[in-house]
Amino acid sequence: MSGPRFEPVRAVRAYERVVEQVEGAIESGALSPGERLPSERELMVQFSVSRSTVREALRVLQARGLVRSRPGDPNGAEVLPFSPAALHKSMTTLARVSELSLGELVQFRMVLDSAAILLAARLRTEEQLAEMAAAVERMKEADSEAFGAADVAFHDAVARASGNKLIQICTDVVRSIVVDLIAGKIASAPDGEALMRRSIGHHEEVLAAVRAGDGPLAARLSRQSMYDYYADYIPAEERVALRALLDYGDIGGP
Amino acid sequence: MSGPRFEPVRAVRAYERVVEQVEGAIESGALSPGERLPSERELMVQFSVSRSTVREALRVLQARGLVRSRPGDPNGAEVLPFSPAALHKSMTTLARVSELSLGELVQFRMVLDSAAILLAARLRTEEQLAEMAAAVERMKEADSEAFGAADVAFHDAVARASGNKLIQICTDVVRSIVVDLIAGKIASAPDGEALMRRSIGHHEEVLAAVRAGDGPLAARLSRQSMYDYYADYIPAEERVALRALLDYGDIGGP
DNA sequence: GGTAATTTGTTCGTATGTATG
């Protein structure tokens, strides 16, 4: 005789219940960015838990990037607008503890960036195109410091033009991780000047393809550009996998 | 007269210092998965902070998926092997708070999955190919419940065959989010049977292309397959952006 | 199997530095 199907109950901590309720209020929109949570003392009354429990819950919410609390603030913890900081943190952790290789990260960038460019070539506005062009111009006239910033601005404009917020956020996160990983190496590159010039040429080609609306060409060029830029820092045996994204000579083209 | 350039010091909480040290030990490999942290009382001695501070730090580390602590465990908190749970959580939050549309998520899946398949067609082993084939066979003989599981198994085998752990993890995370979002709708689809049959046909075509080593064809087919599967659940004005990934009739092919 | 010891989960009280008005 089979009774009702009971489900196993995991012991759920008090602080988790607090986290769940606050998190639910934020995700449902009952609490909007900029609004304030009640003070810790008020929360311990509303949830009927102790102060420590409230604080542990707030720590978790803070670690997830949902709230921020400052000492002495009479208004209680602030609900934050979403920021990809938590996503950034967990992906960085992934890269470190899961031993992601630079090759894997660059390959992922090639995939995301070329997808963004493919979409941008179709969906861009004139204004966004102007942003990309301005960024490339800045790359030309920049020293090696401002060069990186202009490069970021270009790719960010592309990502926004893709119309997909997830692509935009992920490209940004992965790019910053890659840049952090090899910051030193690039700066000390013997032929840094030549690398910059070649990169500018690549960006101009990509920009022209985007302007012409030729997404597949733009995407192919961007993959090649990123490969050329990073290949020297990637072990030869890993480069094979990266080239698997390149050497369809006719990918996306006639 | 300019003195030494002091940098502004942000007030860093005591629990953050604890988090940083433990996190550093884990990321550097000084602490490996399966190993145990000292007990809370031991930690408060080593860090010379109070127990509350130690606990707040442990909560944060737990929220990041790095450790787990159980009540009564004499061995202290356990260092966990990396799991994408934290990544999953932050991306789910992103989807909710940042109001990601189903269209954006599906588009992202199309990008990642087709990249995985493109790579898998090149880099797969025979064993991985057999896994994919087995999954497709299971899809054929499954009811609507097991169908989903077999589908997941197929895409997971593909992602592993891509050779890129980041692609593997992200495809998994995004897939589960999408599936959660529309779980109800798919189940109550009027023509669920027909949808399943068509999906099986698509998967067989993709599998054949992978077996033949034709990555661009496999990628194109997979994008089309995913579009067909989800299009009905996506508002018409959003479908335009998804089709921007499709209607290069010749993408990746001659 | 039962009991003791240890650990985590949780509560409560207190002191301190800080931001607001």
Next chain:
DNA sequence: CCATACATACGAACAAATTAC
């Protein structure tokens, strides 16, 4: 400048859970 309310941090205590003997 002062008063108030807040977050930060500490410490002691008890309950519940786990392990080991």
